Amino acid sequence: MQQSFDANGPRILVVEDDPMMLELICTRLSLAGYRTAHARDGHEGLDRLRDQKFDAMILDINMPRLDGFGVLEQMKAVGNRTPTMVLTARNQSADVQRAIQLGARDFLSKPFEDQKLLSRVARLTRPTPTRQPSAPPSQPVSRIIW
């Protein structure tokens, strides 16, 4: 079921009704080594989720037919826990709160910078730590244990 494209990068589903936005995000993620799939509204997004497993999903809130909240509700109802980041308008903190209550793990407000998009997606796809008494991932470990 795993489609090997040109990399083994994490699979990201992008659900966004604005084709320019969709293309931009997908291009950005591809360039960064992710594999992407897309959907143009909530229903399509749920269809994709039903068909495949994704490592993460980028979900626009404001969409026709079924909006991002609707998608989150449906996911919650069937127990789909794909880590999701919602895209919101600027300073819409109420939307963010609502999305998080519905199970979103992160948000990104438009407009966003490339770097932020990438770091948020990276956070989203980061494996849950195994919670072993382990060293942190990079070299400052030596300085911490001091």
Next chain:
Amino acid sequence: MPEGVSHPAAPLAGPAEAVAVEDPHPELYRLLAENISDIIIRADLEGALVYVSPTCRLWGYEPEELIGRPSTDFVHPDDRERLLANTAQVLQGRRPDDDVDRTIRYRRKDGRWVWLEGNPRALRDEAGRVSGLINVFRDVTARKRAEAAALAAEAERQANVQLFENAFHHAPIGMALVGLDGRLLKINAALRALTGYSEPKLLSLDFQAITYPEDLDADLDLLRRLTRGEIPSYQMDKRYVRADGAVVWARLSVSMVVDGDGRPKHYVGQVQDLTAAHNARRALTESERRFRRLADNAPDMVTESRLDGVLTYVSPASEAITGFTPDELLGRTAFAFMQPEDAERMRAMCQTVRASNGAVAPWPIQFRATHKDGRPLWLESKPAFAVDPETGRFTGLNDVIRDVTAQKTLETELRRAQAEAEAAAAAKGEFLANMSHEIRTPLTAILGFAGLLAERDEMDDIGRGHLRRVLSASRSLLSIVNDILDFSKLEAASLELSPRPTPLVEFAHEVLLMFAPDADAKGLTLDFIAESATPDHVALDPDRFRQVLFNLIGNAIKFTPNGTVRLRLDYDRKTGRLKVAVRDSGPGLSPADQAKLFQRFAQVDGSSTRQHGGTGLGLAICKGLVEAMGGEIGLESELGRGATFWFEIPTPIADAPMAAAQSEFSPSSLDGARVLVIDDNRANRELARAVLEHAGTEVTLASGGAEGADLAAVTPLDLILLDRRMPGLDGVQTLKLIRAAPGPNDGIPILAFSADTDLDTLLGEGGFDGVVSKPIDVSVLIETVAAWIQWGAPVARLERDDAAVV
């Protein structure tokens, strides 16, 4: 002749056996003495009775029982002195004076007193010496009684006269005896006072002379009828002319006095001054007339009603206001014209006022009513209770009712207009927000794709140049759109400020330096002055502070062709206010332009927009921001002499979060990362924030475990710094809480913020991902955080089983 009898009118008398002297006609004397009603006695020099005529039987005595007793035994005690005095004179041989009172009261046998008039004469012996006396008593009781009665009658008459005189003279009303010809015969003080004439003057006049001419005929007519006996008396209200010419109202009562033959003698007139009463009545009438005039002519409807609401008076204005004439309203209740709920309010008001006994004043009530023609009316009632002045009880309700329909309509319209204006403002705000959002979305695409394009290697230099312009133009468009959104938030007062300790001087200087390239391009000098009182750190919202500075400095550079732009900071430690001034050497502004300056969308002139661009919102936003920070903004300028824009905001001095913020670390590694610092120690929190914010991190603070866990449940984060030891939930408990709750942060790294060295416990049982030791070492903190949020290259994780297929 009996001896000693010197007067033929007092014949000697005495019983034969008692009279020692020889009596030539004893039978004759006896007969005489025994048959006359007078009582004759003879007494010796000592006053003892020697002879008493049998007529003493009239008193109930027998002569025998009187003989030998002193006559004074029978005399009234009050009269004894007189009797003795009279007797002494006689015994001394003198004749008693004729005018001496010789009436004496003697006691009858039955104890009653009789008045006797004596006529004592001396008895002489042969030698001519007084040997005793003889007295003839006549019973004068009847005469005495008559005399007493006459005296009493006279006394009573005198008293009555006195009474009349007193009454006459001291009567509070004017009184006069008037002759048949009208001449004033006798007058009293009250009448003098009433007429103002002296007594002699008044007595020289007749009543006709002091009567007001118009009232004379009526008076004379009545007087004639009285004189003819057609009426027993009369009374009339008439006017008199006073001595000073003034006219007085009086009530005249006249009766006639007749003589013994029934012929008219004179008249008695009583004159009561009515001036006061008349004035009072006239004042009352006048005031009533005035009230009616007012009520009748008032544009407001004046009503009077009983306590049950039934109308007893309605002014004519009712017709203009309600369409009903007063007659149509009288007898109906005022409540009947009100809408039921208004009538209820009116009743409630009346009850409240009455229950308070007047302590609560009635208040105006607006009520709805219906015009006779059916259209709705708004009326305003201003009621007042009528109170009985004697008892203080409410007797009714007086009301002034005004037509406030127009006013009400206006109010309603105003309210509607206001609501519409508010709705329009809200719609405008929403429109601005929506529009800025709609514009931003394509802008994001433009910026994003231009960025993608810029990364392509095959672009030639010309292409890159064009692309840079696209990017630059897009960024400025984005900043304009952001301005608009800020402005709409300011208008809706929904801007949130988060003041925190900020290194003021350094911060402001950095903002100024950001304009160095623009200033250099125009050849402008940038100056920076911080007055000595300026503290190192103050509490303010640095983002908003920067935004204002940016605008002011940007404007100054934009409008200044050459010279200097100077940023000056001054701080008043007394008031805790920071004053920031941006002075330029530009063209300056006229007063008219200055006035327009802070208005939204206004630029000084249209050409300026074309020349300099911009939304015209910059200064309006600055004003809004400064005011939101509790300060004020203004400018001083003179045409041709540059301008100084300044703002002043309250900024408490803040503790410096140590010099740690001055880190040499590149902030880029942490740019945009979100860190939650949970620590009960404020200094630690602030230090961590200062360090991390300097490195570009968005920092959220919590002062305890519970607060931190709550925040973590709803705010997506990249990392949590968690103090180990805290009151309440400690670090380990808080960590477990955050990990256990499904949420945006259940998998993120949590670092122990601890002075402990027992790392094994923290990382093992404690469950922490890492440790940042206290005291904080700036570079360690930043490196540690950066290490944990270096996401690195994407990592496939499809092997994980939690991405279940729907």
